[in-house]
Amino acid sequence: MGSTGASLLTSKAEYLATHYLPNWYPLIADLTPETKFYSVDDDLENELNRLAWNGFFIKDYVKSLKTSVGSIINKPSEIGTVVSEMQKFRGSIEGGICVRRIEDFVSETERRYFVVSGKAFAALPDEEVPEIVEECAKRIGSQFFSVDVIERRDGTKRIVEIGDGQVSDIVGWTAERFAQLWVG
Structure with a gap:
């Protein structure tokens, strides 16, 4: 706990686990490009x-x-x-x-998801979270991170990036929806 009375949600180890590609890649190698x-x-x-x-x-x-x-x-x-x-x-x-x-991605299909305490969230409350994101949430041991998913031309969903969440933009999200992740 710091001088403000607050404590960190994400430890340094968890942050580095999602910040550096070589740290998260082995955990999801089958879900992302080689x-x-x-x-x-x-x-x-x-x-x-x-x-x-x-x-x-x-x-x-x-x-x-x-x-x-x-x-x-x-x-x-x-x-x-x-x-x-x-x-x-x-x-x-x-x-x-x-x-x-390089895989044959359809660029306009890229979507960002967030994972908070093991639970994955989509940009819209009623939007289904893809199975690949749920699987990623199980494998990555961090309290908070982003998962960017894109579709290949053959219809297969792939993870293109995992972010530490701390510096991630909320691409495709409203500030209100993002704030809902932290309530209750």
């Missing part, structure tokens, strides 16, 4: 060539590059540019490099 982890000092172009994937989504342990060249590349030779731009626009690489396999 991901490999590297150091900035690794021969990234060579590593990507070895993977022989059709496309790569590049991010550090926390964020992707949303400016300049973006985070999606099709050729391993483009990895150096993305990493350099991440360092330029973000100031640093947090943790290391995460390379996620």
